[in-house]
Amino acid sequence: MPELPEVETTRRGIEPHLLGQTITRLLIHESRLRWRVPSRLALRVLEAEIEAVRRRAKYLLIDLAQGSLIVHLGMSGSLRVLPQTYPRQKHDHIDLELSSNQTLRFNDPRRFGSWLWQHRGQTHELLAHLGPEPLSDEFDGDYLWRVSRTRRAPVKNFIMDQNIVVGVGNIYAAEALFAAGIRPAIEAGKVSRARYQVLVDEIRRILLEAIQCGGTTLRDFVNPDGAPGYFAQTLFVYGREGEACKSCAHTIRAATWGQRQTCYCPRCQT
């Protein structure tokens, strides 16, 4: 489900409910996520005050005095802020209970998400080798051009590589390539510096617009207040195989590498 805009939407949704709250209890109902949730997590966070709620890539970081809870939503995870008495639903795996008598409830049908711990001042190995944030100044056309020179993989796979740039998943990769007029199958190392600059501008614009829309709801994404995102209406190619291009009316085509489908317009993207 979640790419950067959905994770950022989640962050903004939970932040006001979490900041300054004391954690009264962490309940792990199901520890078998992407990695087994360590039971000592519950002791670590007990009675701690939440100092900040940050995002790095698609990870949420809940900062406490001694360190941070790292939460990843995987493919199907979501966080809601609910009254502690709210009945648990299927796939509700973790509750972070707060002094406000609310709970941050983690639901994840596919269990590809994760809850981990990072000591203060340290960087978890999973976060240690991530590429730059797409909305930061570090990320520009020159950077992408430079690090792509030896890459023969399709440019679409290249921009989805979290070591190159974080936060761009299957939806936004397809959309950004369409907006930049670049065929997803082109070898990353053969794309010009000028085209990478256009691509960077489009990635930024699309991610920002999607955040403003509250993310993309294809089937089940909801923000922490239970509302869907509205960016799906704005999609030009993702999930539109066989339909008419909104720009030139040519039929949208699909290609698949490694189990991930991508859609593109053969006329608009060269």
Added chain:
DNA sequence: CATCGGACCTGTTAGC
């Protein structure tokens, strides 16, 4: 190093 396929899971949908 870079790339590929398999793995981890459940739910929904398309096709027979």
Added chain:
DNA sequence: TGCTAACAGGTCCGAT
């Protein structure tokens, strides 16, 4: 209507 297969927003890991 019912069963099965394919596919879904992520990404790590081991083999090549």
